Amino acid sequence: MGELGLNKIFGALLATALGLMALMQLPALVFGDSGAHHGDDHGAEQTLSEKMCSQFHYCVEIAEAASADAAEEVFDLGAALAIADLSRGERLFAGQCATCHTIAPGGANGTGPNLHNTVGASKAHIAGFNYSAAMNAAEGEWSYENLDAWLKAPASYIRGTSMSFAGVKRDQDRANVIAYLAANTENALAFPEPRAAAEGEAVPADAAAEPAEGEGATEATDIALPPAEGEVAPAEEVEPT
Structure with missing residues (x-):
């Protein structure tokens, strides 16, 4: 096999390695460093939940709605x-x-x-x-x-x-x-x-x-x-x- 063929094989391996590295870093880019730290999936879910509460206030709104519904359902x-x-x-x-x-x-x-x-x-x-x-x-x-x-x-x-x-x-x-x-x-x-x-x-x-x-x-x-x-x-x- 000639030198050109070896270069092609080496280039393909290098491209594959770079692709894998990019995929491994994708969670950190999407969720932040704390979400992907040590590969802790639970940490990523926890961080996402915290972001939903802090940025969109969903947790507060859901709690208030549940309290209102419970009050309305009391039978007189x-x-x-x-x-x-x-x-x-x-x-x-x-x-x-x-x-x-x-x-x-x-x-x-x-x-x-x-x-x-x-x-x-x-x-x-x-x-x-x-x-x-x-x-x-x-x-x-x-x-x-x-x-x-x-x-x-x-x-x-x-x-x-x-x-x-x-x-x-x-x-x-x-x-x-x-x-x-x-x-x-x-x-x-x-x-x-x-x-x-x-x-x-x-x-x-x-x-x-x-x-x-x-x-x-x-x-x-x-x-x-x-x-x-x-x-x-x-x-x-x-x-x-």
């Missing part, structure tokens, strides 16, 4: 009860709860206990009903706040309950059912004050909106359906609904 039970729709609460109860519960005065217990005079009563107040061990051990009364927590997620509120019920996820639907329970409770407790009234602010006078056209009974599916034909209902049922 008093306000929801103040505009509760009793007829809708009755429909929800009849369509989903009446399979297991009665609510008429002196009504017989079913799979679940009779729910007349429930608001303000102790959590396992019907003598002779076969409550679950978890319900028998539960302390306190069925206040409006406790009813709301129970209807939202029974299994989380009283762990070990025998009632297989997913819960009512819509805030206003829960308030409608609770208001219906209160209407079927003699000398029921007064509704809690809306948070705005408690803080001295004006409370809107608008009434609860009727279901929009096309809603109707389909929205009642927020409450768990009774067991399908062929399924075995729970041996025990805890109150209410």
Whole structure:
């Protein structure tokens, strides 16, 4: 091989070496020396995060937005009860709860206990009903706040309950059912004050909106359906609904 061929090979090797060196220095050019120091990838990510906060203030803005959203999502039970729709609460109860519960005065217990005079009563107040061990051990009364927590997620509120019920996820639907329970409770407790009234602010006078056209009974599916034909209902049922 001649001298010209050797020079070409040497030149190619030199160009390759220079290219590799340039690639190794690229992180330092993009992120700065601290990002590529000692080849520490975590350092580069940390530096990038710090630059985002210091140059663009993203971290501050995201934190403020999260705090604002959290404040807006607080459920005001008093306000929801103040505009509760009793007829809708009755429909929800009849369509989903009446399979297991009665609510008429002196009504017989079913799979679940009779729910007349429930608001303000102790959590396992019907003598002779076969409550679950978890319900028998539960302390306190069925206040409006406790009813709301129970209807939202029974299994989380009283762990070990025998009632297989997913819960009512819509805030206003829960308030409608609770208001219906209160209407079927003699000398029921007064509704809690809306948070705005408690803080001295004006409370809107608008009434609860009727279901929009096309809603109707389909929205009642927020409450768990009774067991399908062929399924075995729970041996025990805890109150209410």
